[in-house]
Amino acid sequence: MTHQSATIVEEDLHAYVDGLLPETRRAEVESFLAANPKETERVRAYQKQKEALRALFDPILDEPIPPELLHPQRRWSWPVLRYAAIVAWITLGGTLGWLLRGADSRKPDEPNGFARQAAIAHAVYSPEVRHPVEVGRDQEDHLVAWLSKRVGAPLKPPHLSQLGFELVGGRLLPGNRGPVAQFMYQDEKGQRLTLYVRMDPGTKGETAFRYTHEGNVGVFYWLDGPFGYALSGEMKKEELLRVANAIYHQLNP
Template sequence: MQNTKSPSIEARLSAYLDGEVDENERREIDQLLARDAEARRLLEHLKQGSAFGASGFEAFLHDPVPLSLARRIRQGTDINPKHERVVGAPRKQRRKLWRGALAASCGMLLIGGSTGYLIGRTIDDNTPPTPVVKARTWLDDVTDAHRVYSRQPRHLVEVTAENDEEIRNWLTASTGVSFAIPDLSANKLTFQGARLLVAAGKPTAQLLFKDEDGEVYAICFQRSPTTDDSGRMIESMRDDLALISWNEPGATYVVVGPSATANFKDLADAIADVM
């Protein structure tokens, strides 16, 4: 039996797995795998490590894009922090930028492949790779609910805007959070009514508004044990939806709306002042 622990065998099997061997080498490795259980075990470890590394890299590629960057892209503004337009840069500078981008891309691929290979070396024979799953938060549930109800124009709310006193009493009793319904007419938003949601297992209030184009905005809040009174706002984006969330003592809030909204931060500030 060949010494399948040697680096040369591992390198050959890695190249074989990536389809980077010629026909003669492929036949030799096929013969080795047919007669050598240790070689087959090592190949299986390499496959598991490669798949795990690829899944981790794929998750990295699908991480949410920062809201400020996405908004600039949608609005066609310059995303270069020094306000230098790459298109109009000198030829030599463009070559440097292109080479830098190419080097960074190659580096990321090498890191992903190396990580998968090393993970494959350390996986126990009977232990499959553990997938990395991000825990859901209340913002995920709020986002899902917004997508569903914003597409139901005839059933957008449970209680309509005319019953504002009923809405305040109902949602305060249900969530344990006192609030005021903000007047957002200066932001060209009209109050439509309210719903009661469940997010992260907690009753969650949802106040719904529409702009002049029929786009739906929501203010959601729920009881929270937080004592943070900094009011620090956190921006995030879920595909075509923008979210700005913040905490107040005893409650947590989020505003949800189209990601292309130019004055979204100003809107969130106006809402936070009233809530």
């Protein structure tokens, strides 16, 4: 070897394979390889791996794009349930139950415990991409009938379109005083709100709006006759209040 041998490290060999070396360094690696047949063999194998990967997967680039990928925002209707999804639900339900038990043991019956449960339910379900709700708004009549029956009083999701939020759907959740309904809304930016509604014949009267937050999730909650409401969202307090006001006025025309 007439070359002064430069120190070549593992990283250099990979950068050589990936064509990421500057000219001078590349020349140094080449002279190193010329003197090290075993390393040359290894580098060649890596280069062939790369070529083989490209040969195997590049044809995907030319496949037509499935139409559902081109219109991702349309997929809000209730999707086909697959077995795996059901199992995922059970896992999620378990997680939620566990979280709620934690909430219950901390603050058993205070209204604040209610707000906390609402915030947890919001945090659990609002990031859900595929199954944010159990029943979607395309079946709103069914949703209303079902949740009203289970919660034990006529419920109706408020309409918030004039504030830019569309109903996504709803679900039923366990609360510490019986079933609770959760309605989910979304605006065009994908920002989500949930309205958590419980029914408790034992409570009467009204309260003013109260505000609390759990992490990033802000919650306005209030009692209105036998109903307890909690509106949760990751947004500014004033914006959330605006929505809470609209809901209150719709429910008390």
